[in-house]
Amino acid sequence: MPQKRKLNYSLALEAPLIIRNSILLLGRCLALTDDDPKVRITRLIFNDFLKMHFRHYADIVVHDEKKLARTGDVVLLRKLRQPLSLEKRHEIIKVVYPLGDITDPLTGKKCVLAKYRSDVQLIDDFYGRAPDAPEGFDYDKAPDRGWQQGKKDWSHKEGYKRWHEFEPSHPLHKDPAAS
Amino acid sequence: MHKNLLCAATSSAALISNALGSASYKTLLQGMSALSLQQTRGLRDDLKARGIEWREPKKYKKYHPEISGDLEAFKAADISGPTHKMTYAHAEFEQSSPEVQRLLSLEFAHNNELIKMSKLDILRETQRHQYDSGSLAAKITNLTVSIRYHQTEKGYEKLLRYSERRVHLEHLVDRRKKYLVRLRRIDYKRFEWLLEKLNLLYKPRVLKGGPIYRYDSLRKLVSMRCEKLRKAKLAAYKAKLDAQKESFEAEKKSTLEWIKETEEKLGIPVTVDPETGMIEAPLPPRVTIAKRIFGPYLVNKE
Numbered sequence: 001m002p003q004k005r006k007l008n009y010s011l012a013l014e015a016p017l018i019i020r021n022s023i024l025l026l027g028r029c030l031a032l033t034d035d036d037p038k039v040r041i042t043r044l045i046f047n048d049f050l051k052m053h054f055r056h057y058a059d060i061v062v063h064d065e066k067k068l069a070r071t072g073d074v075v076l077l078r079k080l081r082q083p084l085s086l087e088k089r090h091e092i093i094k095v096v097y098p099l100g101d102i103t104d105p106l107t108g109k110k111c112v113l114a115k116y117r118s119d120v121q122l123i124d125d126f127y128g129r130a131p132d133a134p135e136g137f138d139y140d141k142a143p144d145r146g147w148q149q150g151k152k153d154w155s156h157k158e159g160y161k162r163w164h165e166f167e168p169s170h171p172l173h174k175d176p177a178a179s
Numbered sequence: 180m181h182k183n184l185l186c187a188a189t190s191s192a193a194l195i196s197n198a199l200g201s202a203s204y205k206t207l208l209q210g211m212s213a214l215s216l217q218q219t220r221g222l223r224d225d226l227k228a229r230g231i232e233w234r235e236p237k238k239y240k241k242y243h244p245e246i247s248g249d250l251e252a253f254k255a256a257d258i259s260g261p262t263h264k265m266t267y268a269h270a271e272f273e274q275s276s277p278e279v280q281r282l283l284s285l286e287f288a289h290n291n292e293l294i295k296m297s298k299l300d301i302l303r304e305t306q307r308h309q310y311d312s313g314s315l316a317a318k319i320t321n322l323t324v325s326i327r328y329h330q331t332e333k334g335y336e337k338l339l340r341y342s343e344r345r346v347h348l349e350h351l352v353d354r355r356k357k358y359l360v361r362l363r364r365i366d367y368k369r370f371e372w373l374l375e376k377l378n379l380l381y382k383p384r385v386l387k388g389g390p391i392y393r394y395d396s397l398r399k400l401v402s403m404r405c406e407k408l409r410k411a412k413l414a415a416y417k418a419k420l421d422a423q424k425e426s427f428e429a430e431k432k433s434t435l436e437w438i439k440e441t442e443e444k445l446g447i448p449v450t451v452d453p454e455t456g457m458i459e460a461p462l463p464p465r466v467t468i469a470k471r472i473f474g475p476y477l478v479n480k481e
Binding site: 023024031072081098099100101112113120123124125126127128129130133134136137139142143144145147148152153154155157158159160161162163164165176177179 | 233234235236237246250303304305306307308309310311316363364365366367368369370371372374375378379380381382383384385386387388389391395396399400462465468
């Protein structure tokens with residue numbers, strides 16, 4: 001008979017219920033802060049009163065030696081033999097699903113939703129480009145993710161409401177992450 | 180008792196002076212003045228003396244380029260060119276006289292025609308093929324042009340006049356954001372390319388909402404100042420310890436050598452290496468998951 005546990009609906013108490021003693025974990029990377037990255041782990045937990053499963057999550061701090069973590073990527077975690085600190089007990093092994101750059105495991109081709117990129121390109125070529133139009137987007141020539149990070153793409157930061165008018169010399173003056 | 184005295188002090192000073200004497204009455208008044216000072220002096224004035232002052236941020240509308248993320252102004256199409264309808268009869272338009280051409284050009288056309296033509300100019304770069312107007316990239320370009328038109332002087336005049344337009348424009352900005360989020364999730368390479376092409380700034384979503392108060396912001400500023408001080412002190416302390424490193428290591432080496440010598444003299448097993456330090460027992464090898472589960476069933480396969 002499994003032990004009946006009383007659920008407390010606070011995030012700090014839920015975390016051990018979600019993480020448990022599992023050696024390997026799958027999670028999604030959150031926006032980076034100055035320190036180590038955070039990973040969100042979701043698990044379905046059964047509610048005894050409603051007789052239903054509900055999705056619960058726990059955000060844990062992880063050790064990232066190779067600096068693999070990027071926001072939105074699904075990563076594989078492993079439990080450390082000796083915890084580095086009270087919070088840091090897991091490390092990132094590899095990136096399983098990079099965000100917006102997924103490969104089909106059967107054929108090894110790149111996908112856009114449920115279509116292959118090559119198929120999409122084929123249809124576009126069939127219609128053709130407008131006369132005297134400049135060169136469009138090409139998957140092969142396009143660089144990998146991250147060339148706009150910190151320039152025009154600020155999704156790697158945590159968004160917040162602007163709360164103070166900083167001086168022009170301050171690094172937070174006209175911060176693009178604030179809105 | 181003390182409370183009663185305080186109340187009485189305010190109402191009738193003479194009675195108390197008779198009862199307690201002049202000296203105690205003076206001390207009471209001093210205490211009262213200190214209390215009143217504490218009440219008036221706030222956190223704001225106290226921090227201002229230390230150089231911490233809160234300035235309220237400017238509030239912008241959602242369609243303002245500071246919030247919407249438009250780094251570029253509206254690029255209008257060539258006014259001398261034909262309208263969108265005339266592009267189908269391109270050959271006849273070129274044959275006609277210059278006066279007729281001017282009448283049929285964008286100069287005398289409705290504003291919507293100008294927006295439509297300027298949309299088509301940018302669409303040529305971003306669309307997938309020549310008939311594409313429904314892909315996410317094409318939708319985003321169409322929306323950016325119409326948003327940027329309202330950020331010009333001419334467009335802004337109408338915004339001030341009609342409230343429906345303001346609401347509609349907010350919807351447009353929201354919709355563009357929605358499409359950008361979707362494109363980022365599906366196709367990151369194209370998303371980044373599009374940001375570069377359209378000169379757009381992608382801001383992260385604000386998860387922690389709520390109003391902004393002076394007191395909370397002041398607390399943040401104080402904590403930032405404390406953090407700065409803490410880091411400076413830690414760096415100074417680290418530099419101080421680094422300076423002592425050489426002398427410490429020399430001392431450590433000499434003591435380890437002395438320990439080794441004495442252990443050898445007494446005939447005890449040596450526990451110390453003067454170059455590396457203490458000799459520790461190595462950790463046991465890691466047990467793989469397969470071995471943990473199927474350990475008893477595996478037949479000596481390494």
